[in-house]
Amino acid sequence: DAGVIQSPRHEVTEMGQEVTLRCKPISGHNSLFWYRQTMMRGLELLIYFNNNVPIDDSGMPEDRFSAKMPNASFSTLKIQPSEPRDSAVYFCASSRGLATNNEQFFGPGTRLTVL
Amino acid sequence: GDSVTQMEGPVTLSEEAFLTINCTYTATGYPSLFWYVQYPGEGLQLLLKATKADDKGSNKGFEATYRKETTSFHLEKGSVQVSDSAVYFCALSDGQAGTALIFGKGTTLSVSS
Numbered sequence: 001d002a003g004v005i006q007s008p009r010h011e012v013t014e015m016g017q018e019v020t021l022r023c024k025p026i027s028g029h030n031s032l033f034w035y036r037q038t039m040m041r042g043l044e045l046l047i048y049f050n051n052n053v054p055i056d057d058s059g060m061p062e063d064r065f066s067a068k069m070p071n072a073s074f075s076t077l078k079i080q081p082s083e084p085r086d087s088a089v090y091f092c093a094s095s096r097g098l099a100t101n102n103e104q105f106f107g108p109g110t111r112l113t114v115l
Numbered sequence: 116g117d118s119v120t121q122m123e124g125p126v127t128l129s130e131e132a133f134l135t136i137n138c139t140y141t142a143t144g145y146p147s148l149f150w151y152v153q154y155p156g157e158g159l160q161l162l163l164k165a166t167k168a169d170d171k172g173s174n175k176g177f178e179a180t181y182r183k184e185t186t187s188f189h190l191e192k193g194s195v196q197v198s199d200s201a202v203y204f205c206a207l208s209d210g211q212a213g214t215a216l217i218f219g220k221g222t223t224l225s226v227s228s
Contacts, residue, residue, distance in 0.1 A: 042221060
């Protein structure tokens, strides 16, 4: 089992540039979650999808952030324009569904540095 | 709203010491409770879970009991190893919100030989 795949693993960009983070969930999982982790704020849920439909995006910090899930095997998180305060590790996770006790499987994360 | 509070870290122990990491929660419904572990440079992975009051989750020598009366889910291990060094996250999933996990801030554990 390949697990959740994220790319790139590391991204360094300059302020104002567009950044796109990619995620491939585990096959058969129909819920997908994007998280951000920083020292200051800990782990934050940004948005999650069920059956490719966004369910809750209340955690998306600003309009500069957007996420899509065009099909069951791919999702993107885009930041445009990026700012230094967006520097963080971004995790994608997937689960079999939205039942309360379903385990979420996390990818290895993308470490984003905005200069 | 729902929330999770973990003890502040870092926690520094010697090998074979007893570990407790405290976790308390606030929830309006009947949440499921989880402990996730994050090893350096990796994503989080589920360590154990409990879905109802008085359930005990256990895995790899770690245990936690869902205590509704004290709204707690403390993580324990009788004898830690150097390989247990990691960040530990307590989390809850409110049934009303689906599986949108609410995480604590995480507790860093460092075990020395």
